[in-house]
Amino acid sequence: MEITIDIEDPMPLFTQLVEQIKSAIVNRKIKPGDSLPSIRQLANDLELNSKTVAKAYKLLERDLVIQSKGYRGTFVHPEAIINSKMDLNADVLAQLEQAISACKTAGVTDSEIRIAFSNAMNSKNN
Amino acid sequence: MSIHILFYALFLSQIILISYYYPTQIIKRIESVIKNFPPENYPKLYPESIEKVIAAKVRYQFLNQIIIVIGLILMGVYAFMSKDYDGDKKFAEGLPLMFGMVQFIPFMMIEISGFRQFKLMRKANKSTSRTAGLAPRKLFDYVSPISVITAIILLFGYVLFDLYIHDFIFTSDIIIKIITLCLVHALFIALAIGQLTGKRLDPHQAVKDRSQQTEFSLQSMVAVSMLVSLFFIANSAVDFFQLGYLEILINSIYFQVIAFFGIGGMLRNIRLDNTNFDVYKAEKVTV
Numbered sequence: 001m002e003i004t005i006d007i008e009d010p011m012p013l014f015t016q017l018v019e020q021i022k023s024a025i026v027n028r029k030i031k032p033g034d035s036l037p038s039i040r041q042l043a044n045d046l047e048l049n050s051k052t053v054a055k056a057y058k059l060l061e062r063d064l065v066i067q068s069k070g071y072r073g074t075f076v077h078p079e080a081i082i083n084s085k086m087d088l089n090a091d092v093l094a095q096l097e098q099a100i101s102a103c104k105t106a107g108v109t110d111s112e113i114r115i116a117f118s119n120a121m122n123s124k125n126n
Numbered sequence: 127m128s129i130h131i132l133f134y135a136l137f138l139s140q141i142i143l144i145s146y147y148y149p150t151q152i153i154k155r156i157e158s159v160i161k162n163f164p165p166e167n168y169p170k171l172y173p174e175s176i177e178k179v180i181a182a183k184v185r186y187q188f189l190n191q192i193i194i195v196i197g198l199i200l201m202g203v204y205a206f207m208s209k210d211y212d213g214d215k216k217f218a219e220g221l222p223l224m225f226g227m228v229q230f231i232p233f234m235m236i237e238i239s240g241f242r243q244f245k246l247m248r249k250a251n252k253s254t255s256r257t258a259g260l261a262p263r264k265l266f267d268y269v270s271p272i273s274v275i276t277a278i279i280l281l282f283g284y285v286l287f288d289l290y291i292h293d294f295i296f297t298s299d300i301i302i303k304i305i306t307l308c309l310v311h312a313l314f315i316a317l318a319i320g321q322l323t324g325k326r327l328d329p330h331q332a333v334k335d336r337s338q339q340t341e342f343s344l345q346s347m348v349a350v351s352m353l354v355s356l357f358f359i360a361n362s363a364v365d366f367f368q369l370g371y372l373e374i375l376i377n378s379i380y381f382q383v384i385a386f387f388g389i390g391g392m393l394r395n396i397r398l399d400n401t402n403f404d405v406y407k408a409e410k411v412t413v
Contacts, residue, residue, distance in 0.1 A: 001259065001260045001261065002257050002258065002259050002260065002333050003257070003258055003260060004255050004256065004257045005255065005256055006254050006255045006256075007254045007255075007256065008254040009254075021260070024260060029260075030260055035261075035262050036260060036262060037258070037259070037260065037261065037262040037263070038262060038323060040323045041262060041263060041322070041323040042258055044323060044324055044325040044326075045256075045257075045258035045259070045325075045326065046256045046257075046258045047256055047325065048256075073262060
């Protein structure tokens with residue numbers, strides 16, 4: 001199974017990597033439990049900075065698409081097929097839209113929503 | 127006398143194998159590439175002009191011919207010098223080793239030229255897309271654990287054997303041999319890491335071909351490691367059993383076996399009909 005990235009593509013390199021790996025999982029090109037190349041190997045093969053590959057792996061690990069098992073390496077997560085189909089960005093957007101709609105129905109102005117969102121983001125708890 | 131006849135046969139075989147047979151195979155391979163994958167259709171394969179490739183091939187052929195002549199002269203010199211030799215002591219044992227090193231010079235030149243070509247290929251590569259395999263490259267995917275364990279056992283076996291026959295005294299000779307082995311194996315480990323996780327030298331090389339090349343490189347390094355240990359064991363054994371007259375034969379055999387596994391292995395394993403040359407074709411320009 002091969003992946004191809006384009007360094008001139010407007011999509012960030014780490015996003016291209018995340019998408020390609022998810023696509024390989026969804027299309028059953030790689031199966032849950034399969035091992036993945038090390039960050040160093042993939043970075044050298046794609047002539048990328050290893051931080052870019054590390055960032056992509058971190059995001060995939062967060063989304064439970066891959067799992068790191070220390071010195072044994074990185075593997076495709078057992079629930080990777082379902083988790084790869086889940087779009088976290090779309091989920092966040094839907095939840096925010098719902099919240100904004102509820103605020104507007106209650107008569108809150110746009111600027112008040114922006115200030116509240118900014119305060120919420122800057123809150124120590126977030 | 128029989129040692130002389132054996133030596134002539136082995137030395138002649140060393141000359142033919144390393145300076146005639148394998149170079150002829152390599153030249154045939156270069157000619158086949160030029161014929162079947164010409165620069166008009168496969169421009170990425172030729173970062174330099176075809177004339178330069180042909181000139182390098184002619185130089186390589188000529189250098190090997192000179193080495194054949196040197197080898198034959200050395201055989202004559204040996205015949206002249208050995209006429210008073212009594213046949214049970216060491217005599218000119220370094221000859222096959224020294225000559226063997228000279229024989230490998232054209233191969234090293236071809237390797238260096240290859241690295242230069244790859245550098246030019248990388249420089250000329252304007253493609254913005256990069257491809258990689260999603261399978262990890264691990265040592266035991268390419269070489270069997272048994273071969274690696276055998277190589278390690280042979281390495282320690284040699285050290286123990288040499289120490290045993292020298293009553294476990296670290297003589298300067300043993301220390302030099304151990305340091306040599308350590309350096310050779312450190313180089314192998316660095317090369318193996320480079321093969322497994324390093325950048326590919328050829329920017330266009332297909333993932334499958336890289337995997338095949340990695341397999342060959344790792345297998346040949348393990349084989350050479352075993353051979354070096356066996357060679358050191360054999361050399362120490364002939365000294366210990368006072369069979370020094372055999373050393374000249376062992377040295378010649380050693381170089382031929384190294385060439386068989388190294389150059390011969392490359393010719394047998396990395397075949398042109400299995401290599402993906404489509405990656406060297408010109409990219410289609412879309413308007």
